[in-house]
Amino acid sequence: MIAFEHVHKSYAVRRGDWVLEDLHLTVEPGELVFILGHSGAGKSTLLKLITLEERPTRGTVEVAGFRSDRIRRGEVPQLRRRCGVVFQDFRLIRDKTISENVAYCLRMTGTLEKGVVRRAVARVLHSVGLYGLRDRFPHELSGGEQQRAAIGRALIHQPPILLADEPTGNLDTRTGDEVMEVLLRLHRAGTTILVATHDEQRAQRLATRRLTLEQGRVVEDLFLRPHGTEIY
Incomplete structure (x- = not known):
């Protein structure tokens, strides 16, 4: 590989x-x-x-x-x-919610159908244990939660x-x-x-x-x- x-x-x-x-x-x-x-x-x-x-x-x-x-x-x-990439400093977009941060990569690559994006975001946020915090902004999360959000973003393309x-x-x-x-x-x-x-x-x-x-x-x-x- x-x-x-x-x-x-x-x-x-x-x-x-x-x-x-x-x-x-x-x-x-x-x-x-x-x-x-x-x-x-x-x-x-x-x-x-x-x-x-x-x-x-x-x-x-x-x-x-x-x-x-x-x-x-x-x-x-x-x-x-x-290749999903996770960084030490998280690199989340501050003025976007966790859901929006995770969805960002999909939208940048042309996946715009709302239902597809919503299901993909829910899947990865469940996998990293953050679905309940999906509407929070990065500054409202702990460091560990921000890193898990960054992992979720890296996983959005599976x-x-x-x-x-x-x-x-x-x-x-x-x-x-x-x-x-x-x-x-x-x-x-x-x-x-x-x-x-x-x-x-x-x-x-x-x-x-x-x-x-x-x-x-x-x-x-x-x-x-x-x-x-x-x-x-």
């Missing part, structure tokens, strides 16, 4: 100052991969390469049948609809892949656990999930696979347990 073939990524004008260097990686459907590493190790860049928000400087990335060196411009939105960039970084332990439980339910339902994080304890306890980056290189790729045997 996701494959990196000798991927290098540099933001420098002169190539050689690599953010990611010679990354070779395959993620199979249904995996729950925690990507560990210090700030600047390349975790966020790796996730951006999956959605082609960034392109590799060298090598190729393949996601859901789309290759970075062959994909046409018009196909990029199709790829991104297969993507097979979910990318979470430090999803619990701004949350206390209890609230972070609640957010992780939502991700685990999605994983049990078959979603492939990649989580960029500093949290080694959660990675050890929850992941099927732990990937550690250091200065742009993979220094550890550890399969912790087979699919379906996660410790919750």
Whole structure:
């Protein structure tokens, strides 16, 4: 489903100052991969390469049948609809309700029929436990509730892949656990999930696979347990 073939990524004008260097990686459907590493190790860049928000400087990335060196411009939105993205800072629209935030992605991609949108929004808000708060605005929700709303927004297209960039970084332990439980339910339902994080304890306890980056290189790729045997 996701494959990196000798991927290098540099933001420098002169190539050689690599953010990611010679990354070779395959993620199979249904995996729950925690990507560990210090700030600047390349975790966020790796996730951006999956959605082609960034392109590799060298090598190729393949996601859901789309290759970075062959994909046409018009196909990029199709790829991104297969990848839900959750950010550390939520990125909710402040003057829209939670329902409106979740519906926004559907409306931006041309799904305007009210009944279709309403049913899709209800489905994802039930899945993240926020249906009862659907008419609230982001500032009326706790940090954990805002993050769950952000997860709901990422799920609106029913993507097979979910990318979470430090999803619990701004949350206390209890609230972070609640957010992780939502991700685990999605994983049990078959979603492939990649989580960029500093949290080694959660990675050890929850992941099927732990990937550690250091200065742009993979220094550890550890399969912790087979699919379906996660410790919750």
